[in-house]
Amino acid sequence: MLAAVAWVHLSRDPESLANLARGYPYAIFGAGALLAWRFHRSRVVAAVLALALAEALLRLDAGGPAQIARTAATFLLPAVLAALALTRDRGVLTARGLTQLAVVLLPTPALAMLLRYQEAQATQAVPTALIEPAVAVKASIPQPELLVFAVSITVAASVAVRRRKAVEIGFLWAVVATCLALSASPGGAVSTVYLMAGGLVLGLSVVETGYSMAYRDELTGLPSRRALPAALAELRNRYSIAMVDIDHFKRFNDKHGHDVGDQVLRMVAAKLARVSGGGRAFRYGGEEFAVTFPGKTRDEALPHLEDLRTEIEEAGFTVRGRRRLRKKTGGGNRRSGGGKRLTITVSIGVAERNGRNTTAERVLTAADKALYRAKGAGRNRVSS
Numbered sequence: 001m002l003a004a005v006a007w008v009h010l011s012r013d014p015e016s017l018a019n020l021a022r023g024y025p026y027a028i029f030g031a032g033a034l035l036a037w038r039f040h041r042s043r044v045v046a047a048v049l050a051l052a053l054a055e056a057l058l059r060l061d062a063g064g065p066a067q068i069a070r071t072a073a074t075f076l077l078p079a080v081l082a083a084l085a086l087t088r089d090r091g092v093l094t095a096r097g098l099t100q101l102a103v104v105l106l107p108t109p110a111l112a113m114l115l116r117y118q119e120a121q122a123t124q125a126v127p128t129a130l131i132e133p134a135v136a137v138k139a140s141i142p143q144p145e146l147l148v149f150a151v152s153i154t155v156a157a158s159v160a161v162r163r164r165k166a167v168e169i170g171f172l173w174a175v176v177a178t179c180l181a182l183s184a185s186p187g188g189a190v191s192t193v194y195l196m197a198g199g200l201v202l203g204l205s206v207v208e209t210g211y212s213m214a215y216r217d218e219l220t221g222l223p224s225r226r227a228l229p230a231a232l233a234e235l236r237n238r239y240s241i242a243m244v245d246i247d248h249f250k251r252f253n254d255k256h257g258h259d260v261g262d263q264v265l266r267m268v269a270a271k272l273a274r275v276s277g278g279g280r281a282f283r284y285g286g287e288e289f290a291v292t293f294p295g296k297t298r299d300e301a302l303p304h305l306e307d308l309r310t311e312i313e314e315a316g317f318t319v320r321g322r323r324r325l326r327k328k329t330g331g332g333n334r335r336s337g338g339g340k341r342l343t344i345t346v347s348i349g350v351a352e353r354n355g356r357n358t359t360a361e362r363v364l365t366a367a368d369k370a371l372y373r374a375k376g377a378g379r380n381r382v383s384s
Helices: 002-010 014-038 042-058 064-086 095-105 107-117 119-125 143-163 166-183 189-215 225-233 249-256 258-273 298-315 322-329 360-376
Strands: 239-246 280-285 288-294 346-352
Touching: 002 166, 002 189, 014 042, 014 189, 042 064, 042 095, 042 166, 042 189, 064 095, 064 143, 064 166, 143 166, 166 189, 189 225, 225 280, 225 288, 225 360, 239 249, 239 258, 239 298, 239 360, 249 258, 258 280, 258 288, 258 298, 288 298, 298 346, 346 360
Parallel strands: none
Antiparallel strands: 239 288, 239 346, 280 288
Protein backbone atom coordinates (compact mmCIF):
# COMPACT_ATOMS: atom_id res chain seq x y z
CA MET A 1 0.00 0.00 0.00
CA LEU A 2 2.85 2.38 0.79
CA ALA A 3 4.43 1.61 -2.57
CA ALA A 4 1.13 2.32 -4.34
CA VAL A 5 0.68 5.64 -2.55
CA ALA A 6 4.29 6.64 -3.29
CA TRP A 7 3.93 5.68 -6.95
CA VAL A 8 0.74 7.68 -7.34
CA HIS A 9 1.97 10.82 -5.59
CA LEU A 10 5.68 10.83 -6.45
CA SER A 11 5.76 9.44 -9.96
CA ARG A 12 6.88 11.95 -12.60
CA ASP A 13 5.97 9.68 -15.48
CA PRO A 14 2.18 9.53 -15.92
CA GLU A 15 2.63 7.36 -18.99
CA SER A 16 4.13 4.58 -16.85
CA LEU A 17 0.99 4.58 -14.71
CA ALA A 18 -1.18 4.42 -17.81
CA ASN A 19 0.82 1.52 -19.23
CA LEU A 20 0.58 -0.32 -15.93
CA ALA A 21 -3.17 0.10 -15.87
CA ARG A 22 -3.76 -1.50 -19.27
CA GLY A 23 -3.14 -5.19 -18.76
CA TYR A 24 -1.67 -5.95 -15.37
CA PRO A 25 -4.75 -5.54 -13.14
CA TYR A 26 -6.65 -8.54 -14.43
CA ALA A 27 -3.48 -10.67 -14.45
CA ILE A 28 -3.09 -9.87 -10.73
CA PHE A 29 -6.77 -10.46 -9.99
CA GLY A 30 -6.73 -13.73 -11.93
CA ALA A 31 -3.61 -14.99 -10.20
CA GLY A 32 -5.01 -14.01 -6.79
CA ALA A 33 -8.31 -15.76 -7.46
CA LEU A 34 -6.63 -18.96 -8.67
CA LEU A 35 -4.26 -18.99 -5.69
CA ALA A 36 -7.15 -18.47 -3.27
CA TRP A 37 -9.18 -21.16 -5.04
CA ARG A 38 -6.31 -23.64 -4.70
CA PHE A 39 -6.05 -22.97 -0.97
CA HIS A 40 -9.85 -23.06 -0.47
CA ARG A 41 -10.01 -19.41 0.57
CA SER A 42 -13.54 -18.60 -0.57
CA ARG A 43 -13.51 -15.13 0.99
CA VAL A 44 -10.39 -14.13 -0.90
CA VAL A 45 -11.81 -15.41 -4.20
CA ALA A 46 -14.92 -13.30 -3.59
CA ALA A 47 -12.87 -10.26 -2.54
CA VAL A 48 -10.60 -10.41 -5.60
CA LEU A 49 -13.69 -10.63 -7.81
CA ALA A 50 -15.01 -7.56 -5.98
CA LEU A 51 -11.83 -5.66 -6.85
CA ALA A 52 -12.08 -6.78 -10.47
CA LEU A 53 -15.71 -5.62 -10.52
CA ALA A 54 -14.68 -2.24 -9.14
CA GLU A 55 -11.99 -1.93 -11.81
CA ALA A 56 -14.52 -2.75 -14.56
CA LEU A 57 -17.10 -0.27 -13.24
CA LEU A 58 -14.57 2.54 -12.86
CA ARG A 59 -13.50 2.05 -16.48
CA LEU A 60 -17.00 2.44 -17.96
CA ASP A 61 -17.37 5.27 -20.44
CA ALA A 62 -18.76 8.47 -19.03
CA GLY A 63 -22.53 8.77 -19.04
CA GLY A 64 -25.63 8.30 -16.94
CA PRO A 65 -25.53 4.47 -16.63
CA ALA A 66 -21.80 4.53 -15.93
CA GLN A 67 -22.22 7.11 -13.17
CA ILE A 68 -25.03 5.06 -11.63
CA ALA A 69 -22.89 1.91 -11.65
CA ARG A 70 -19.97 3.77 -10.06
CA THR A 71 -22.23 5.20 -7.36
CA ALA A 72 -23.53 1.72 -6.59
CA ALA A 73 -19.97 0.39 -6.41
CA THR A 74 -18.89 3.24 -4.14
CA PHE A 75 -21.63 2.48 -1.64
CA LEU A 76 -21.41 -1.31 -1.71
CA LEU A 77 -17.91 -2.60 -2.50
CA PRO A 78 -16.09 -1.39 0.66
CA ALA A 79 -18.99 -2.66 2.76
CA VAL A 80 -18.96 -6.01 0.96
CA LEU A 81 -15.22 -6.44 1.61
CA ALA A 82 -15.70 -5.58 5.29
CA ALA A 83 -18.58 -8.08 5.50
CA LEU A 84 -16.39 -10.79 3.94
CA ALA A 85 -13.72 -10.09 6.55
CA LEU A 86 -16.28 -10.96 9.24
CA THR A 87 -17.02 -14.40 7.78
CA ARG A 88 -14.92 -17.56 7.63
CA ASP A 89 -13.35 -19.34 4.68
CA ARG A 90 -14.97 -22.41 3.18
CA GLY A 91 -14.49 -24.32 -0.05
CA VAL A 92 -15.33 -22.13 -3.02
CA LEU A 93 -17.99 -24.52 -4.34
CA THR A 94 -19.65 -25.14 -0.97
CA ALA A 95 -22.95 -23.49 -0.07
CA ARG A 96 -21.21 -20.83 2.03
CA GLY A 97 -18.55 -20.22 -0.59
CA LEU A 98 -21.17 -19.71 -3.30
CA THR A 99 -23.08 -17.42 -0.95
CA GLN A 100 -19.97 -15.28 -0.50
CA LEU A 101 -19.61 -15.03 -4.28
CA ALA A 102 -23.28 -14.04 -4.59
CA VAL A 103 -22.77 -11.32 -1.95
CA VAL A 104 -20.10 -9.81 -4.21
CA LEU A 105 -21.71 -10.23 -7.61
CA LEU A 106 -25.38 -9.47 -6.98
CA PRO A 107 -25.81 -6.34 -4.77
CA THR A 108 -23.97 -3.85 -7.00
CA PRO A 109 -26.04 -4.58 -10.17
CA ALA A 110 -29.19 -4.62 -8.02
CA LEU A 111 -28.44 -1.22 -6.51
CA ALA A 112 -27.51 0.11 -9.94
CA MET A 113 -30.92 -0.96 -11.26
CA LEU A 114 -32.63 0.70 -8.28
CA LEU A 115 -30.74 3.94 -8.88
CA ARG A 116 -31.51 3.75 -12.59
CA TYR A 117 -35.27 3.43 -12.26
CA GLN A 118 -35.87 5.04 -8.86
CA GLU A 119 -33.19 7.71 -8.96
CA ALA A 120 -35.27 10.49 -7.37
CA GLN A 121 -36.46 8.38 -4.43
CA ALA A 122 -32.99 6.92 -3.84
CA THR A 123 -31.39 10.35 -3.91
CA GLN A 124 -33.86 11.69 -1.34
CA ALA A 125 -33.29 8.67 0.92
CA VAL A 126 -29.54 9.31 1.20
CA PRO A 127 -28.60 12.18 3.55
CA THR A 128 -26.11 14.63 2.12
CA ALA A 129 -24.82 16.15 5.36
CA LEU A 130 -23.74 13.69 8.04
CA ILE A 131 -20.91 15.52 9.83
CA GLU A 132 -20.13 19.07 10.74
CA PRO A 133 -19.22 21.32 7.77
CA ALA A 134 -15.99 22.36 9.52
CA VAL A 135 -14.87 18.73 9.45
CA ALA A 136 -16.28 17.90 6.02
CA VAL A 137 -14.63 20.85 4.27
CA LYS A 138 -11.28 19.10 4.55
CA ALA A 139 -12.54 16.01 2.72
CA SER A 140 -13.09 16.00 -1.04
CA ILE A 141 -15.25 12.86 -0.80
CA PRO A 142 -19.06 13.31 -0.52
CA GLN A 143 -20.25 12.73 3.02
CA PRO A 144 -22.40 9.60 2.42
CA GLU A 145 -19.49 7.87 0.69
CA LEU A 146 -17.14 9.06 3.43
CA LEU A 147 -19.39 7.44 6.02
CA VAL A 148 -19.40 4.14 4.10
CA PHE A 149 -15.59 4.24 3.85
CA ALA A 150 -15.15 5.03 7.56
CA VAL A 151 -17.51 2.28 8.73
CA SER A 152 -16.01 -0.31 6.37
CA ILE A 153 -12.42 0.47 7.42
CA THR A 154 -13.42 0.42 11.11
CA VAL A 155 -15.09 -2.99 10.79
CA ALA A 156 -12.16 -4.48 8.85
CA ALA A 157 -9.65 -3.03 11.33
CA SER A 158 -11.53 -4.45 14.33
CA VAL A 159 -11.56 -7.92 12.73
CA ALA A 160 -7.84 -7.70 11.91
CA VAL A 161 -6.96 -6.66 15.47
CA ARG A 162 -9.17 -9.32 17.03
CA ARG A 163 -8.13 -12.30 14.87
CA ARG A 164 -4.56 -11.24 13.99
CA LYS A 165 -4.45 -13.49 10.93
CA ALA A 166 -2.77 -12.72 7.61
CA VAL A 167 -5.99 -12.94 5.60
CA GLU A 168 -7.90 -10.61 7.93
CA ILE A 169 -5.05 -8.08 7.81
CA GLY A 170 -5.11 -8.44 4.03
CA PHE A 171 -8.81 -7.61 4.02
CA LEU A 172 -8.15 -4.44 5.99
CA TRP A 173 -5.67 -3.17 3.40
CA ALA A 174 -7.92 -4.29 0.55
CA VAL A 175 -10.72 -2.15 2.01
CA VAL A 176 -8.33 0.81 2.31
CA ALA A 177 -7.17 0.27 -1.28
CA THR A 178 -10.77 0.12 -2.54
CA CYS A 179 -11.68 3.33 -0.72
CA LEU A 180 -8.65 5.12 -2.20
CA ALA A 181 -9.51 3.82 -5.67
CA LEU A 182 -13.17 4.86 -5.45
CA SER A 183 -12.23 8.32 -4.22
CA ALA A 184 -9.84 8.88 -7.16
CA SER A 185 -10.84 10.04 -10.63
CA PRO A 186 -12.96 7.25 -12.15
CA GLY A 187 -11.36 5.36 -15.00
CA GLY A 188 -7.89 6.75 -14.32
CA ALA A 189 -4.63 4.94 -13.71
CA VAL A 190 -4.58 6.02 -10.05
CA SER A 191 -7.65 3.97 -9.14
CA THR A 192 -6.19 0.99 -10.99
CA VAL A 193 -2.92 1.16 -9.06
CA TYR A 194 -4.77 1.14 -5.74
CA LEU A 195 -7.00 -1.78 -6.75
CA MET A 196 -3.93 -3.71 -7.92
CA ALA A 197 -2.30 -3.08 -4.55
CA GLY A 198 -5.39 -4.47 -2.83
CA GLY A 199 -5.31 -7.56 -5.05
CA LEU A 200 -1.61 -8.11 -4.35
CA VAL A 201 -2.16 -7.80 -0.60
CA LEU A 202 -4.93 -10.41 -0.67
CA GLY A 203 -2.85 -12.78 -2.79
CA LEU A 204 0.15 -12.41 -0.52
CA SER A 205 -2.03 -13.00 2.55
CA VAL A 206 -2.91 -16.42 1.11
CA VAL A 207 0.79 -17.18 0.59
CA GLU A 208 1.57 -16.01 4.13
CA THR A 209 -1.20 -18.22 5.52
CA GLY A 210 0.15 -21.23 3.64
CA TYR A 211 3.64 -20.52 4.98
CA SER A 212 2.30 -20.23 8.52
CA MET A 213 0.46 -23.54 8.22
CA ALA A 214 3.63 -25.26 7.00
CA TYR A 215 6.19 -23.65 9.30
CA ARG A 216 4.30 -22.69 12.46
CA ASP A 217 2.91 -25.13 15.00
CA GLU A 218 -0.84 -24.60 15.25
CA LEU A 219 -1.20 -25.75 18.87
CA THR A 220 1.57 -23.68 20.47
CA GLY A 221 2.06 -20.87 17.95
CA LEU A 222 5.83 -21.49 17.92
CA PRO A 223 7.79 -22.13 14.72
CA SER A 224 7.55 -25.83 13.91
CA ARG A 225 10.29 -28.38 13.29
CA ARG A 226 10.09 -27.62 9.56
CA ALA A 227 11.29 -24.08 10.28
CA LEU A 228 14.30 -25.25 12.31
CA PRO A 229 16.65 -26.20 9.42
CA ALA A 230 16.39 -22.72 7.93
CA ALA A 231 17.12 -21.18 11.35
CA LEU A 232 20.11 -23.49 11.83
CA ALA A 233 21.46 -22.53 8.41
CA GLU A 234 21.50 -18.87 9.49
CA LEU A 235 23.68 -19.54 12.55
CA ARG A 236 27.27 -18.37 12.28
CA ASN A 237 30.45 -19.43 14.08
CA ARG A 238 29.30 -18.76 17.62
CA TYR A 239 26.02 -20.18 18.93
CA SER A 240 24.39 -22.62 21.32
CA ILE A 241 21.36 -24.88 21.00
CA ALA A 242 19.19 -26.20 23.83
CA MET A 243 16.72 -29.08 23.88
CA VAL A 244 13.81 -28.81 26.33
CA ASP A 245 11.57 -31.69 27.40
CA ILE A 246 8.50 -31.58 29.69
CA ASP A 247 9.09 -34.02 32.55
CA HIS A 248 6.73 -37.03 32.82
CA PHE A 249 4.47 -35.60 30.14
CA LYS A 250 3.19 -38.99 28.96
CA ARG A 251 2.17 -39.95 32.48
CA PHE A 252 0.48 -36.58 32.91
CA ASN A 253 -1.29 -36.95 29.57
CA ASP A 254 -2.56 -40.46 30.41
CA LYS A 255 -3.87 -39.37 33.80
CA HIS A 256 -5.55 -36.07 32.91
CA GLY A 257 -6.35 -36.42 29.21
CA HIS A 258 -5.09 -34.97 25.96
CA ASP A 259 -7.06 -31.72 26.28
CA VAL A 260 -5.27 -30.89 29.52
CA GLY A 261 -2.00 -32.04 27.98
CA ASP A 262 -2.50 -29.53 25.16
CA GLN A 263 -3.02 -26.79 27.75
CA VAL A 264 0.29 -27.71 29.37
CA LEU A 265 2.06 -27.59 26.01
CA ARG A 266 0.64 -24.13 25.33
CA MET A 267 1.67 -22.89 28.77
CA VAL A 268 5.25 -24.12 28.40
CA ALA A 269 5.43 -22.79 24.84
CA ALA A 270 4.33 -19.36 26.05
CA LYS A 271 7.25 -19.32 28.51
CA LEU A 272 9.66 -20.51 25.83
CA ALA A 273 8.51 -17.81 23.43
CA ARG A 274 9.69 -15.21 25.99
CA VAL A 275 13.04 -16.81 26.80
CA SER A 276 15.70 -14.19 27.47
CA GLY A 277 19.19 -13.95 26.01
CA GLY A 278 18.10 -13.68 22.39
CA GLY A 279 16.88 -17.28 22.32
CA ARG A 280 14.40 -18.44 19.68
CA ALA A 281 12.15 -21.40 20.51
CA PHE A 282 10.78 -24.11 18.18
CA ARG A 283 8.29 -26.94 18.68
CA TYR A 284 10.50 -29.94 17.94
CA GLY A 285 7.88 -32.65 18.34
CA GLY A 286 5.62 -34.07 21.05
CA GLU A 287 6.68 -32.52 24.34
CA GLU A 288 10.15 -31.52 23.07
CA PHE A 289 11.27 -28.02 22.11
CA ALA A 290 14.49 -26.58 20.70
CA VAL A 291 15.94 -23.16 21.52
CA THR A 292 18.71 -21.50 19.49
CA PHE A 293 21.01 -18.85 20.96
CA PRO A 294 22.83 -17.04 18.12
CA GLY A 295 26.09 -15.42 19.26
CA LYS A 296 25.98 -17.10 22.69
CA THR A 297 28.36 -19.69 24.12
CA ARG A 298 27.07 -22.49 26.30
CA ASP A 299 28.11 -20.69 29.48
CA GLU A 300 26.37 -17.51 28.33
CA ALA A 301 23.15 -19.39 27.53
CA LEU A 302 23.04 -21.35 30.81
CA PRO A 303 21.72 -18.52 33.05
CA HIS A 304 18.86 -17.81 30.65
CA LEU A 305 17.94 -21.49 30.50
CA GLU A 306 18.05 -21.77 34.30
CA ASP A 307 15.74 -18.75 34.54
CA LEU A 308 13.41 -20.43 32.06
CA ARG A 309 13.38 -23.71 34.02
CA THR A 310 12.66 -21.87 37.28
CA GLU A 311 9.90 -19.77 35.74
CA ILE A 312 8.08 -22.84 34.41
CA GLU A 313 8.38 -24.65 37.75
CA GLU A 314 7.12 -21.67 39.75
CA ALA A 315 4.25 -20.93 37.37
CA GLY A 316 2.45 -24.17 38.19
CA PHE A 317 -0.65 -25.42 36.41
CA THR A 318 -4.25 -25.81 37.56
CA VAL A 319 -6.20 -28.66 35.97
CA ARG A 320 -9.68 -27.50 35.02
CA GLY A 321 -12.72 -29.20 36.44
CA ARG A 322 -14.95 -31.47 34.37
CA ARG A 323 -17.67 -28.90 33.71
CA ARG A 324 -15.26 -26.14 32.68
CA LEU A 325 -13.23 -28.50 30.51
CA ARG A 326 -16.30 -29.77 28.64
CA LYS A 327 -17.46 -26.20 28.06
CA LYS A 328 -14.04 -25.21 26.71
CA THR A 329 -13.50 -28.25 24.49
CA GLY A 330 -17.06 -28.92 23.36
CA GLY A 331 -17.44 -32.18 25.30
CA GLY A 332 -14.20 -33.87 24.25
CA ASN A 333 -12.03 -35.76 26.69
CA ARG A 334 -13.72 -35.53 30.11
CA ARG A 335 -10.93 -36.70 32.37
CA SER A 336 -9.58 -34.06 34.70
CA GLY A 337 -8.15 -33.40 38.10
CA GLY A 338 -11.02 -31.29 39.47
CA GLY A 339 -9.09 -28.05 39.85
CA LYS A 340 -5.96 -29.59 41.39
CA ARG A 341 -2.84 -27.44 41.14
CA LEU A 342 0.18 -29.24 39.72
CA THR A 343 3.83 -28.37 39.26
CA ILE A 344 5.18 -28.60 35.72
CA THR A 345 8.92 -29.02 35.31
CA VAL A 346 11.26 -29.33 32.33
CA SER A 347 14.64 -30.88 31.71
CA ILE A 348 17.07 -29.01 29.48
CA GLY A 349 20.23 -29.97 27.63
CA VAL A 350 22.48 -27.39 25.97
CA ALA A 351 25.53 -27.57 23.72
CA GLU A 352 27.65 -25.09 21.79
CA ARG A 353 29.52 -25.05 18.52
CA ASN A 354 33.15 -25.97 19.13
CA GLY A 355 36.01 -27.99 17.67
CA ARG A 356 34.15 -31.26 18.18
CA ASN A 357 30.68 -30.08 17.19
CA THR A 358 31.41 -28.17 14.01
CA THR A 359 27.95 -28.19 12.42
CA ALA A 360 24.52 -27.21 13.69
CA GLU A 361 23.33 -30.81 13.33
CA ARG A 362 26.14 -32.05 15.59
CA VAL A 363 25.41 -29.32 18.13
CA LEU A 364 21.75 -30.35 18.10
CA THR A 365 22.73 -34.00 18.68
CA ALA A 366 25.02 -32.97 21.54
CA ALA A 367 22.23 -30.93 23.11
CA ASP A 368 19.92 -33.94 22.86
CA LYS A 369 22.50 -36.10 24.65
CA ALA A 370 22.82 -33.43 27.36
CA LEU A 371 19.02 -33.50 27.71
CA TYR A 372 19.09 -37.25 28.39
CA ARG A 373 21.80 -36.68 31.01
CA ALA A 374 19.54 -34.13 32.71
CA LYS A 375 16.65 -36.60 32.72
CA GLY A 376 18.89 -39.41 33.98
CA ALA A 377 20.15 -37.21 36.83
CA GLY A 378 16.63 -36.72 38.19
CA ARG A 379 14.95 -34.28 35.76
CA ASN A 380 14.02 -30.62 36.43
CA ARG A 381 17.55 -29.43 35.73
CA VAL A 382 19.84 -27.99 33.05
CA SER A 383 22.71 -30.11 31.77
CA SER A 384 25.51 -29.26 29.36
